[in-house]
Amino acid sequence: MSSPDELAGSALFDRLTAAQLAAVTEAVREVTFAPGTRLFDEGQIAAGCWLIRDGQVALETAIPGRGLVVVQTLGPGDVLGWSWLVPPHRWHFSATATGAVRALQLETSQLLALADADPALGYPLALGLFEVLLARLQSTRSRLLDLYGSPRER
Amino acid sequence: MTGAAVLSRAGLDELIAALIAEGYRVIGPTVRDDAIVLAELGSGAQLPSGWGVDSAPGRYRLRRRADEAVFGHSAGSQSWKEFLHPSQQLLWSADGDGFSPARDEPVRIAFLGVRACDLAAIAKLGVVLGGGAHPDAAFARRRAGLFVVAAGCTEPGGVCFCASMGTGPRPGPGYDLALTERTDAQDHRFVVDVSSPAGERVLSGLTRRSANGAEIDDARGAVEDAAAQMGREMPAIDLRQLLADSRESPLWANVADRCLACGNCTMVCPTCFCTTTQDSTDLTGEHAERSQHWASCFDVDFSYLHGGSVRVSGASRYRQWITHKLSTWHDQFGSSGCVGCGRCIAWCPVGIDITAEARRLAELREASGAGEEGPDEQS
Amino acid sequence: MSADIQSTAAAAVEHDGGGETMLPVPHRVTGRREESHDCVTLRLEPCGRALPPFAPGQFAMLARPGVGEIAISISGDPSARDGSLTNTIRDVGAVSRALCRTRPGHVIGVRGPYGTSWGLDTAVGRDLVIVAGGVGLAPVRPILLGALAARDAYRRIVLVAGARSPAELLFRDQLADWAARPDVAVELTIDQPAAGWDGAVGFVTEPLAQLRLAPAQTVAFVCGPEPMMRFSASVLLSKGMAPGDIRVSLERNMKCGAGLCGHCQLGPLLLCRDGPVVDYARAQALLDVREL
Numbered sequence: 001m002s003s004p005d006e007l008a009g010s011a012l013f014d015r016l017t018a019a020q021l022a023a024v025t026e027a028v029r030e031v032t033f034a035p036g037t038r039l040f041d042e043g044q045i046a047a048g049c050w051l052i053r054d055g056q057v058a059l060e061t062a063i064p065g066r067g068l069v070v071v072q073t074l075g076p077g078d079v080l081g082w083s084w085l086v087p088p089h090r091w092h093f094s095a096t097a098t099g100a101v102r103a104l105q106l107e108t109s110q111l112l113a114l115a116d117a118d119p120a121l122g123y124p125l126a127l128g129l130f131e132v133l134l135a136r137l138q139s140t141r142s143r144l145l146d147l148y149g150s151p152r153e154r
Numbered sequence: 155m156t157g158a159a160v161l162s163r164a165g166l167d168e169l170i171a172a173l174i175a176e177g178y179r180v181i182g183p184t185v186r187d188d189a190i191v192l193a194e195l196g197s198g199a200q201l202p203s204g205w206g207v208d209s210a211p212g213r214y215r216l217r218r219r220a221d222e223a224v225f226g227h228s229a230g231s232q233s234w235k236e237f238l239h240p241s242q243q244l245l246w247s248a249d250g251d252g253f254s255p256a257r258d259e260p261v262r263i264a265f266l267g268v269r270a271c272d273l274a275a276i277a278k279l280g281v282v283l284g285g286g287a288h289p290d291a292a293f294a295r296r297r298a299g300l301f302v303v304a305a306g307c308t309e310p311g312g313v314c315f316c317a318s319m320g321t322g323p324r325p326g327p328g329y330d331l332a333l334t335e336r337t338d339a340q341d342h343r344f345v346v347d348v349s350s351p352a353g354e355r356v357l358s359g360l361t362r363r364s365a366n367g368a369e370i371d372d373a374r375g376a377v378e379d380a381a382a383q384m385g386r387e388m389p390a391i392d393l394r395q396l397l398a399d400s401r402e403s404p405l406w407a408n409v410a411d412r413c414l415a416c417g418n419c420t421m422v423c424p425t426c427f428c429t430t431t432q433d434s435t436d437l438t439g440e441h442a443e444r445s446q447h448w449a450s451c452f453d454v455d456f457s458y459l460h461g462g463s464v465r466v467s468g469a470s471r472y473r474q475w476i477t478h479k480l481s482t483w484h485d486q487f488g489s490s491g492c493v494g495c496g497r498c499i500a501w502c503p504v505g506i507d508i509t510a511e512a513r514r515l516a517e518l519r520e521a522s523g524a525g526e527e528g529p530d531e532q533s
Numbered sequence: 534m535s536a537d538i539q540s541t542a543a544a545a546v547e548h549d550g551g552g553e554t555m556l557p558v559p560h561r562v563t564g565r566r567e568e569s570h571d572c573v574t575l576r577l578e579p580c581g582r583a584l585p586p587f588a589p590g591q592f593a594m595l596a597r598p599g600v601g602e603i604a605i606s607i608s609g610d611p612s613a614r615d616g617s618l619t620n621t622i623r624d625v626g627a628v629s630r631a632l633c634r635t636r637p638g639h640v641i642g643v644r645g646p647y648g649t650s651w652g653l654d655t656a657v658g659r660d661l662v663i664v665a666g667g668v669g670l671a672p673v674r675p676i677l678l679g680a681l682a683a684r685d686a687y688r689r690i691v692l693v694a695g696a697r698s699p700a701e702l703l704f705r706d707q708l709a710d711w712a713a714r715p716d717v718a719v720e721l722t723i724d725q726p727a728a729g730w731d732g733a734v735g736f737v738t739e740p741l742a743q744l745r746l747a748p749a750q751t752v753a754f755v756c757g758p759e760p761m762m763r764f765s766a767s768v769l770l771s772k773g774m775a776p777g778d779i780r781v782s783l784e785r786n787m788k789c790g791a792g793l794c795g796h797c798q799l800g801p802l803l804l805c806r807d808g809p810v811v812d813y814a815r816a817q818a819l820l821d822v823r824e825l
Contacts, residue, residue, distance in 0.1 A: 056733065069726045073734045077743040098731055138764070139736040143724040147758040148667030148697040150571060151461025151625050245555045248598035251580065251640040253557050286806070288554040288647075288791035398801075401822050428795030431788050435599035442599035446555070449794070456796060458786050460625065470824035478798065485801030 006030075006104060010051050011131055012079055015124035023121065027110035033097040039080070042094045046083035049108050052076055055101030059093040072140075073098070079132045084108040158365040158373075159357060161333070161344040166224070167198030168360045169303070169331075173264045176356075178301060181237055182266035183227065188216055190230035192237075195266065202227060209312040209496065211505030222342060225267055225335045228311025229495050233424030234272055235279060237263055238296050242447045245431070249441050264301040268329065270322030271314070271495040273304055275424035277328050281487050282427050301352060304329035308336075308376040310384045313496030315509055318387035321493040323380040331357060334373035345373035386496075388509050389516050393490065397481030400515045401473070409511060410469035412504050417450035419498035419506075420475065425491050426450075451475050476511060554791050557596045557642020558584055560618065562635050568703045572668060573633040574608060574621045580640060583616025588650035589675035590782065590810040593618060594790040596642035597635070601628035604647075604787040606672035606809070611679050618643065621671035621703065647790040649810045651780060653679050656752040660689040662744065664765045666737050666757025670694050670703045672782050672809075673756045677711065684716055691718040691744060695737025695761070698723055699730045720744075737761060738768050748773035756782040763820055766813050779813035783820075800825055 007013045007028060013021055033039065033055075040048065042061060050057075057080055059072040071093065074080050080103070083091050115122030161169065173180050174196075183190045184200045190207060193200075201224040208215045209228060219226050244256035268276070280297060283290040307316075307323035316322030325332045330353030333344040345365050348354050365373075420426040430449035435442045449456060452471050457464040465471050483491030492508070499507045564576030587593065587607045596602035603626075609619025624633045635641060653676055661680055665673050673692075680687050692711065696702040702721065712719040720740040722733035733740060737757070746769075753769050755762045762781045769779050783804055788794040790805045797804040800819045802811065819825055 058734070067728070069728075070730075070734050071726055073722075073732075075733065075740065075743060078739075135742065139739050142736040142738065142760070142764055145760065146697070146724070147761050148695075148701065148724065150623070152571075154461055246557070248557075248642070251559055253559060253598075253642055255556050283793060286792045288793065290555075290793050291553060401825070427793075429788065430794065430796070431602065433599055433601050439599060444555075444596075444598075444602075449788075449796070451795070456786070459784065464785065465824045467824060474798070474825075477800075478795075482798065482801040486798075486803055 007051070010077075010079070010128075012051065012128040013125070015127055016121065020118075020121045020124070023114055024106075024111065024125075027107040027114070028104050029107075031103055031105045033101040033103070035097060035099050037097045037101070039095040039097065040091050042091050044091050046081065046089050046091045047108050048081055049084060049106040049111075050080040050103040051106070052078050052080060053102045053104065055103075056098045057101060058096050058098050060096060061093050072136075079129070081108075082129055082133060084112075085126070085129060158370050159346045159348070159362040160365045160369060161346055161360065161362050163198075163222075163224075163342045163344075165361050166201075166333075166344055169356070170195055170198045170266065172356060172359055173266075173301065176262075178262045178264040180264045180266055181234070183225075183230070185216065189214065190216070190227050192230065192232050192234065198224075206309075207311055209500040211313065211499050211507050212502055213505070214500045221337045223335055223337050225305045225333070226309060226337075228307075228309075228314060229269065229272070229497050231422050231497065231501055233422065233495070233497070234265055234268060234276060235424055235427070237265070238276065238300075239279060239283060239290075239293055239427060239429075242445060243292065245444045245446050247441065247443045262299045262301070263296065264303065266303045267305045267333075268302055268325070269305055269307055269316075269495070270325040271316040271319075271493040272424050273302070273325050273328045274316075274319075274321035274493045275495070276302075277326070278425045278487070278489060278491060278493070279427060281489070282425075285487075301356070302329040302331075304332040306332060306334040306373070306377040308334065308380050310380050311496060312385055313499040313507075314494065315384055315386045315388055315496060316494035317381040317384050318390065318509075319490065319492055319494035324374075324377050329353070334377060336369075336373060336376065343369075345369055386499075386507070386509050388492075388494065389513050391516055393480040393512060394484045395481075396512065396515055396519065397477045399519055401477075403515055403518050405511065405515050405518055406469035406473050408514075409472045409506065410467065412506060413468055413472045414503060415452040415454075415468045415471055416503060417452035418501045418503065420450040420452060421448065422497040422501045423479075424493060424495060424497070425479075428456075430456075451478070476508060479508070480512065554793070555644070555789065557594070557602070557644055558582060559640050560643045562637050562639045562641065563617070565635070565637055568621060569701045571624045571633075572621055572671075572701075572703060573624075574619060574671075575632070575635065576609070577618040577620070577641070577643060579616045584618075584643060584645055586614065587611065587618065587646040589653055589679055590651035590672065591646040591648045592790070592809060593620060593643050593645035594647070594787070595620060595622070595632055596644070597628060597631040598642065600631040602642070602644075602788075603628045603632070604784075604790055604805070605632075606782070607646075608671035608674050609678070610682075611675045612682060621668070621674075623668045644790060647805050649806075649808055651676050651754055651782075651810050657686045659687065660747060660751040661687055661691070662746065662751055662753045662769070663690075663692045664737060664741055664753060664755045664757075664769075665692070665694045666761040666765075667696055667701070668703065669755075669757030669761070669782070670696075673754055674704060674707075676754055677717075681711075681714075681717070688750065689718070690716065691720070693720045693722075693737060693741050693744070695722050695724065695757075698725050698727045699732075700727075736764075738764050741765055742768050742772075744772075746772050746774065748775070748778075751778060753779045755779060759783075759820065766817070770813075776814040776817055777812050780810050781813060781816055782809045783811055783816060784809060 058070040182195045185202045203222045206219045207227040283293040304325035330350040332347040479491040559580040560577040566574045592606045605620045608621040624630045785797040792806045
């Protein structure tokens with residue numbers, strides 16, 4: 001079990017009231033992963049969301065001929081896993097702890113139940129997740145721009 | 155104008171001869187190719203006696219005057235900048251591991267017939283090219299060796315607006331001698347004002363007489379009257395702020411429909427100073443040279459960076475030119491860049507009028523309500 | 534105003550065409566190091582007279598006779614007083630390619646120093662956050678070298694550097710040395726997945742966003758492609774930094790470097806004189822205007 005203070009710093013929850021935060025805290029617990037632990041596999045049913053506290057998690061996919069390719073790493077402060085919120089509720093990538101990882105694990109089935117029961121909690125939670133997603137999208141677009149590429153390549 | 159003198163028409167010819175005798179190249183107006191051009195004069199006979207100019211947006215024609223005035227015309231396509239800041243010059247050559255500065259032969263130049271607008275333009279070039287932390291030494295030398303005979307304007311040209319830019323029609327500081335030409339049935343004379351020891355010395359060698367009070371008043375009055383006869387004016391507002399507020403104005407798309415980005419305005423403008431460099435070698439590759447020539451911000455590759463240009467659209471390039479001229483020149487060099495000579499208006503093939511565009515920008519700003527509470531501009 | 538005839542004559546005799554401002558000063562290449570497939574660091578020493586010392590952030594105009602001249606920021610130790618210069622050049626065009634291909638012993642022309650500096654001296658007693666993207670790491674290296682040489686004058690020092698791939702990270706040995714120091718934090722990240730890299734994969738703004746900052750105590754130095762600087766500044770502003778405490782290094786076409794050719798304008802700024810280092814309070818509005 002964690003305290004509401006641990007969650008308060010995260011953008012995911014900063015729209016929740018104190019009461020809502022306390023309710024959500026019931027669905028959170030601290031976990032650790034040894035280096036090399038596979039947290040989830042691409043294609044599996046998506047359940048779980050993690051606020052990483054220490055260490056690094058690699059999101060990867062297997063490409064025949066290239067092997068396991070890391071498309072994104074996440075570190076302290078990052079949110080791992082949002083495929084649980086909307087259909088098809090399956091992981092799009094695999095996630096592996098590249099070193100020792102400490103994280104806050106959210107029981108997403110509990111969160112979903114809380115949100116269904118109380119839309120006043122569900123909405124700010126969804127907004128928090130959206131904000132994280134948006135930042136991730138912008139960074140990904142920045143990488144697509146290939147800003148460090150040379151004019152000779154264009 | 156205390157101690158003013160009067161030169162006759164013959165006296166003007168004497169002045170030219172005297173300057174030539176002292177080793178000056180005398181540059182002044184003459185008629186060539188159906189226009190008033192600035193060229194080296196061999197004598198006063200080459201002055202454009204009796205020639206006037208009709209100018210309007212996109213139009214320039216010579217016309218015959220009823221009198222034999224030699225300064226009875228307004229600015230031609232060139233300005234005096236060609237002689238201080240040449241359109242082409244060698245900077246250095248390199249052989250082996252050494253760099254040698256270019257040597258051109260030392261020349262003293264006299265300008266004859268510099269209007270107030272052009273005098274102000276020379277001063278502005280002096281700030282840009284001579285007043286910074288890294289001056290252009292060749293420009294500074296040419297300017298230091300100048301002898302300037304200014305001409306007060308008594309008949310503004312069709313595109314002139316120096317009065318509203320505060321640069322004329324009376325010549326400001328920067329001349330050795332200033333002439334105000336007066337011609338009527340009786341007389342063709344030049345009332346002379348002296349402003350330097352060199353001017354005093356040259357004048358003292360000429361046939362002249364003292365000007366009387368009436369002549370001095372008449373000369374001064376004629377120039378003052380000219381101020382009231384300008385055919386156009388820049389709106390009397392803070393142009394620097396206007397352009398800073400107008401970066402997203404709808405005007406730019408409108409101008410872009412008309413502007414050809416030909417760059418004529420930058421070539422004829424007496425204050426446009428931008429240059430580019432060019433490198434070359436001989437066939438062996440052992441001897442290399444670098445030269446400098448005029449460039450225009452209307453060229454697409456003026457703003458080339460990282461494989462492409464920053465200002466690609468014609469709209470952005472027009473915006474750059476007018477904004478620099480009327481607004482950011484203040485930030486960079488402490489004054490406006492425009493002297494109101496009107497050349498850009500006459501020599502624009504589609505007749506774009508910088509004063510009309512400024513007026514339109516002000517109207518659009520007013521209409522959008524972006525006046526006082528406009529976009530934050532920090533400079 | 535004209536001068537008296539006598540002195541004019543004297544001045545006219547001993548003159549030269551371009552004057553000192555545009556005349557390159559010969560420097561010999563004494564060191565050359567390939568940083569990546571298209572970046573080379575050159576060490577230059579004066580053949581004769583040396584130029585005044587360069588401050589971090591300032592640039593030189595480097596000339597290869599017959600090819601051209603370009604503006605390159607210094608990338609070396611700012612405390613060097615022997616007249617030597619270090620510049621890191623990326624091969625993106627004819628002149629940069631010619632410069633990258635020089636070898637020890639070759640002579641090139643140098644003019645400078647030009648431009649504004651990063652102003653490390655005004656950041657004394659504060660946290661330094663240095664954000665670099667791609668070849669932008671080169672102009673900020675002198676900040677790190679200068680700050681580490683007087684480490685106690687500054688509080689935290691954090692470097693966040695992004696590159697396209699591990700092979701394109703510049704100064705890798707030095708980055709490893711800095712990362713090993715307990716008094717410097719180094720966050721590296723790459724844009725594209727790469728085999729054999731076990732570090733962070735993501736855009737440079739991602740580790741930047743995760744930094745805990747004391748915004749009022751921090752000065753940020755940001756250098757890289759313009760969109761990367763805008764995005765990084767946006768992250769720093771969202772963390773509560775004042776725009777005046779964020780310094781960016783801007784770039785435009787330069788033909789003279791000395792305020793005479795008019796090319797490097799960005800609105801009211803002449804980047805060779807009012808930049809390349811500009812604080813974001815001044816730069817932000819200008820960078821937001823397309824085709825300015």
